[in-house]
Amino acid sequence: MTAPRLSALIVARNEQERLPDCLASVAFADEVVVVLDRSTDASAEIARATGAKVVEGAWELEGERRNTGIAACTGDWVLEVDADERVDAALARAVRATIATSTFAWHQVPVDNYVGGRLIRYGWAGSFGTTSVPRLxxxxxxxxxxxRVHPGLDWTGKEGPKVTEGALVHLVDRDISDMLRRLDKYSNAKAADLLASGNIGSLASNVRRFFSRGFKSYVSRKGYREGGWGVLLALCTGAFPLLSYLKAKLEPEKHGGAR
Structure with missing residues (x-):
């Protein structure tokens, strides 16, 4: 019986600094596909030098560019990896073992999130971070x-058991300032999605979400175990939907075409 072929898919924009390490971590795959969205740096040359298939273009919506990448893959299985992520050796072995025997359509893989050089295990919740992602x-x-941001997913087939060996190492933020810039960027894109949907919600519901999501991050997801970092995560997790709503409500002219 022929072993299933694996495609590793990387979607990036101007990631010449982080792309080499990401590419090296997925070298175990049978095929590597790199989708570059409006990139103007050396990312294309870096990817092609490793033998990767490169797809270049411009996509306003995150969902569209990721679907373009999936369509470019030829493997039986696809493993999605972002440029700021690395597949560690244990996860690489586990992925190979999983696809060799799986009778399911998809699997979650574990994520280790780093801010700078610090591994933060607790407090990730909502749309601001997660410790498990459906990438295989x-x-x-x-x-x-x-x-535009954190698009929803439609699945065909059944979910299988979570991969438990190794981790997808996510270099999520460089420091606190980077974390806050990400909050600003994500809420810009979410405000545009809200405006495009024609239903931005209400102030009252989003104030409630601020507290409920903050509680989930800090208490339910045990962010308190991270000290001050857990407080930061709870604030950002709760603020994301509220800030997105306020931008859509108070500054719609700035976010109707946000990208």
Whole structure:
């Protein structure tokens, strides 16, 4: 019986500094596909030098560019990896073992999140971070929805057991300032999605979400175990939907075409 072929998919924009290490971490795959969205740096040359298939273009919606990448993959299975992520050796072995025997359509993989050089295990919740992501799937089983930030997913087939060995190492933020810049960027894009949907919600519901999501991050997801970092995560997790709503409500002219 022929072993299943694995495609590693990387979607990036102007990531010449982080792309080499990301590419090296997925060298175990049978095929590497790199989608570059409006990149103007050396990312294309770096990717091609490793033998990767490069797809260049311009996509306003995150879901559209990720679906373009999936369509470019030819493997039986696809592993999605962002440029600020690395597949550690244990996860690489576990992915190979999983696809060799799986009768399911998709699997969650574990994530280790770093801010600078610090591994933060607790407090990730909502749309601001997660410790598990559905990134390993049969080609054709996963479709991203047409949204700018954290688009929803449509699945064909059943979810299998979570991969438990190793981790996807996520260099999520360089420092606190970088974390706050990410909050600003994400809420800009989410405000545009809200305006495009025609339903931005209400102030009261988003104030409630500020507290409920902050509580989930700090208490339910045990962010308190991270000290001050847990407080930061709770604030950002709660603020994301509220800030997105306020931008859509108070500054719609600035976010109707946010990218």
């Amino acid at each position: 799937f049969l080609r054709g089983a996963k479709k991203w929805r047409a949204q």
